[in-house]
Amino acid sequence: MRNISLIFKQFSRSVLLIAGLVVCGLTAHAQTDAAKGEAIFKAKCTACHKIDTRMTGPALGPQLTSETDDAYLTKWIQNNQALIAAKNPKAVKIFNEYNQAGMTVFAELSDADVGNVITYIRADWKKIQEDKAKAPAAGAVAEDKGPSSLVIWGLLGVIVIAFIVILVLNKVIATLERLLLNRQGIVLEEDAEEEKVKADRTATFKKLLKNKKLVFFIVLCGTIAMGSFSWVTMWNTNVHQGYQPVQPIKYSHELHAGAMKIECQYCHTGAFKSKNASIPSLNVCMNCHKSVKTESPEIHKIYDALGYDPNTAKYDSTKAKPIQWVRIHNLPDLAYFNHSQHVKVGAIKCQTCHGPVETMKEVYQYSPLTMKWCIQCHKRTEVNGKGNAYYDSILAAHDKIKKGEKVTAAVLGGIECAKCHY
Ligand code: HEC
Ligand code: HEC
Ligand code: HEC
Ligand code: HEC
Ligand code: HEC
Ligand code: HEC
Incomplete structure (x- = not known):
């Protein structure tokens, strides 16, 4: 009896080993193709396409189902304009569907390159769908963890x-x-x-x-x-830590800055160069929302505010009325705070002061914004003076003072515009 079970064990072990090797080999092969495809996709396609959501062009995952004709797709990706010019019905249909937005011609991509891209898109789409199928189950478990x-x-x-x-x-x-x-x-x-x-x-x-x-x-x-x-x-009087007002549009940082990884300064352009980080104008939103989620009532609030008619794609400035975002962070006028000084010169991350904004569906005030908060950080944070013209000038002035030379206010930065002007 023992002998038989031993032989069986060894047999099953070797079967498992061989199966494992075969799977590894296959995935390694698939991975090299998919990895090459991913590199091309990231370099050439992400400006207009995502795998799972519509951007300027269609979401490519659902577009490239396994039944799609690969020969057509290869021709399309290499030279879509030739297909449209030749009045290929499929090509003309999608071209019109996307308001004749027009895709770039990629004549430099070989058939193999295109094949790799398609392999990558299909693999990634499959992964996304599998993750999605798992996600609700995980959520249910998390919710079941304890009674609310x-x-x-x-x-x-x-x-x-x-x-x-x-x-x-x-x-x-x-x-x-x-x-x-x-x-x-x-x-x-x-x-x-x-x-x-x-x-x-x-x-x-x-x-x-x-x-x-x-x-x-x-x-x-x-x-x-x-x-x-x-x-x-x-x-705690006048400390508004945790303040989270309801905003007029359900704009989510979790989606835009988190899932879609749009850089903070794409919208808050001032943060690196001026005192205020600034709230983006709605035209920034329109870079995408002219064609993304056009049916959503939330997006129609943007259209209404700009006096934009999605059917005619025309603006009527007489109908425009600005969106009134509710300000969350607000120092009293007696304190001067400058973003560029902290973000650019101090190289402090937005999240250090504003918390994990990229995970917030609605932004709230993360830090207390008290004087104690400012002072404590100033006491703790080391300044990196290397390669900074301001600190170089301070050092130069310091040397002059040591040598007993005359030092004017100008040497200390007294003629820099921003010292006297806002
Ligand atoms: C400049 C923007 C842009 C870039 C870059 C771009 N596309 Fe497109 N793509 C579009 C648009 C817009 C459409 C919709 C059709 C149209 O308007 O021409 C589209 C359509 C498609 C389609 C659908 C064709 C069909 O008939 O179903 C595929 C597939 C596609 N693109 C793949 C790619 C791949 C792969 C890349 C990268 C190598 C890429 N695209 C790069 C804008 C772009
Ligand atoms: C697509 C544009 C966009 C991107 C990207 C973006 N934001 Fe915002 N942000 C907004 C808009 C619009 C508001 C005003 C509405 C609100 O409070 O949600 C805002 C509000 C804020 C506020 C609150 C302002 C106040 O009233 O005090 C903070 C803080 C903030 N963003 C930080 C960030 C950080 C940090 C990032 C990067 C991780 C980021 N934002 C990325 C558009 C954007
Ligand atoms: C880089 C492109 C881009 C920019 C810029 C952008 N968005 Fe979006 N936004 C998207 C995409 C893509 C979605 C849709 C995701 C999805 O399919 O659910 C979206 C979804 C939304 C939604 C949810 C709509 C709904 O009904 O689900 C709102 C609201 C929104 N955006 C508001 C804004 C506002 C306000 C701005 C400007 C401050 C902005 N967006 C800037 C790409 C962008
Ligand atoms: C050292 C802390 C600190 C850092 C780092 C920081 N902020 Fe702020 N932020 C503040 C304070 C304080 C305010 C309130 C300013 C006021 O009321 O004058 C503020 C206000 C804001 C506002 C409201 C509008 C405005 O301009 O006042 C936005 C938006 C914002 N920050 C975005 C950002 C972004 C994006 C970054 C990163 C690029 C960033 N902040 C980095 C402390 C910081
Ligand atoms: C996360 C840490 C941090 C917080 C919080 C912070 N600061 Fe700063 N702050 C710095 C650093 C670092 C510098 C020096 C930047 C540099 O010049 O290298 C600085 C510089 C300054 C300067 C310029 C000082 C000079 O000598 O020119 C002012 C003014 C200032 N901060 C105001 C504030 C105010 C007001 C607050 C609170 C609302 C605040 N800071 C909160 C880190 C912080
Ligand atoms: C030492 C402080 C100081 C510095 C540094 C300084 N200014 Fe001024 N500036 C002033 C004062 C005070 C006024 C207002 C008096 C006046 O109008 O003559 C002024 C006025 C101005 C005006 C006229 C504004 C108007 O509406 O009449 C301009 C433009 C200007 N400055 C630009 C600059 C620029 C650019 C720089 C940097 C190269 C600079 N200033 C540096 C103090 C300064």
């Missing part, structure tokens, strides 16, 4: 109410019983006992009240509790 706080509070409430009801019912029953017995002329021993206990209790309470040390202690505790409560409240 609402449920817990609800349960607690029910328990407390049930407890009160039981107490009241007990009391009522006891009273009824006593009434019954009283009517029958029976006085319970228990009742006499209770009277005595009550009298004792009042006596102890009066005694405690006379104990001055105890009274003082209780008053002290009360004062400390009230005092620290108002102290904390006072310190």
Whole structure:
């Protein structure tokens, strides 16, 4: 018996090994093709296409199903304009569908290159769909991890109410019983006992009240509790950490800056060169939303605000009315804060002060923005002065002072425009 099972074990092991090697070999082969394709896709196609969402061009995952004719696709990708000029019905149809946006001609791509790109797109689309299929299951598990706080509070409430009801019912029953017995002329021993206990209790309470040390202690505790409560409240006056107003358009940083990885400064252009990071004008949104999600009511708010008619693709400035974003971060006027000084010169990441914005569906104020917050960071953060003209000029001035030479305000930066002008 043992011999047989040993042989079986060895046999199954070698089968597994061979199977493993074959799979590895196959995936390695597929990977090289897909990897080459990915490089081409990233370099040449991502400006207009994504695998899973529509951009300037169609979402390529669903477009390139396994039934799609590869010979046509190869011709299309290498020279779509030739196909359109030759009035290929499929080509003309999609060209018109996309308002004749026109795709670049990629004559430099060989048939093999195009094949690799197609392999990559199909593999990636398959992966995205598999991930999607798994995602809801994972979400369900996460949600099942524990009852929500609402449920817990609800349960607690029910328990407390049930407890009160039981107490009241007990009391009522006891009273009824006593009434019954009283009517029958029976006085319970228990009742006499209770009277005595009550009298004792009042006596102890009066005694405690006379104990001055105890009274003082209780008053002290009360004062400390009230005092620290108002102290904390006072310190937090005008601190709006966590402030998260509802914005007029459901614009999501999680989607745009997170999933789509649009750089912060694509929209907040001022952050690197001026005091204000600035909120983008709606024209920035229109770079994409002229053709993305045109049917969404949220996007129609952008169109309305610009007086844009998606059917005629024309702007009517008389109908325009600006979107009123609600400002979240707001220092009082008495404090001067400059973004470029921190982001460019200090090389501080946006997230250090604003938190993980790329994961926020709605932005909230992450930092307290108190003076203590500014000062603590200034005390902790080391400045990198290398290759910075400002610090070079300070060093130069320092050398001059050491040598006993004259130093003017100009040497210290007193003729730089931004020192006197906003
Ligand atoms: C300048 C923008 C742009 C670039 C770059 C671009 N495309 Fe396109 N693509 C489009 C547009 C727009 C369409 C829709 C048809 C049209 O308007 O010409 C399209 C359509 C397609 C189609 C659909 C054809 C059909 O009939 O189903 C495929 C496939 C495609 N592109 C692949 C690629 C590949 C692969 C690359 C990179 C090598 C690429 N595209 C680069 C804009 C672009
Ligand atoms: C596609 C454009 C776009 C991109 C990209 C973008 N933002 Fe924004 N951001 C906006 C818009 C529009 C608002 C105003 C509406 C709001 O608060 O959600 C805003 C608001 C903010 C605010 C709050 C401003 C206030 O009122 O105090 C912060 C902070 C912010 N963005 C940081 C970032 C950071 C950090 C990144 C990069 C990770 C980023 N944003 C990327 C468009 C963008
Ligand atoms: C680089 C391109 C790009 C820019 C710039 C951009 N968006 Fe988007 N946005 C998208 C894409 C793509 C989607 C759709 C994702 C999807 O398919 O759900 C989207 C989705 C949205 C949605 C959700 C629509 C819905 O109903 O699901 C809103 C709202 C939105 N964007 C607002 C804005 C605003 C406001 C701006 C300007 C501050 C902006 N977007 C700038 C590409 C962009
Ligand atoms: C050192 C901390 C710090 C860093 C780093 C920082 N911010 Fe800010 N940000 C602030 C403060 C403070 C305010 C409020 C300014 C005010 O009210 O005058 C603010 C305000 C904003 C606003 C509101 C509009 C405005 O211009 O005042 C936006 C948008 C914004 N920041 C985006 C960004 C982006 C994008 C980055 C990264 C490129 C960034 N911030 C980096 C601290 C910072
Ligand atoms: C995350 C850290 C950090 C926070 C938070 C921060 N700062 Fe700074 N700040 C710096 C650094 C680093 C520099 C020096 C940049 C440089 O010149 O190299 C700086 C420089 C400055 C300067 C210029 C100082 C000079 O000598 O020219 C001013 C003004 C300033 N910060 C104001 C503020 C204010 C106001 C706040 C709070 C609202 C704040 N900072 C919050 C890191 C921070
Ligand atoms: C030492 C401080 C200081 C510096 C440095 C400085 N300015 Fe001025 N500037 C002023 C003052 C004060 C005024 C207003 C008095 C006036 O109009 O004559 C002014 C006025 C101006 C005006 C006229 C504004 C108007 O509406 O009349 C301009 C333009 C100007 N400055 C540009 C610059 C430029 C560009 C630089 C950098 C090369 C610069 N300034 C550097 C102090 C300064």
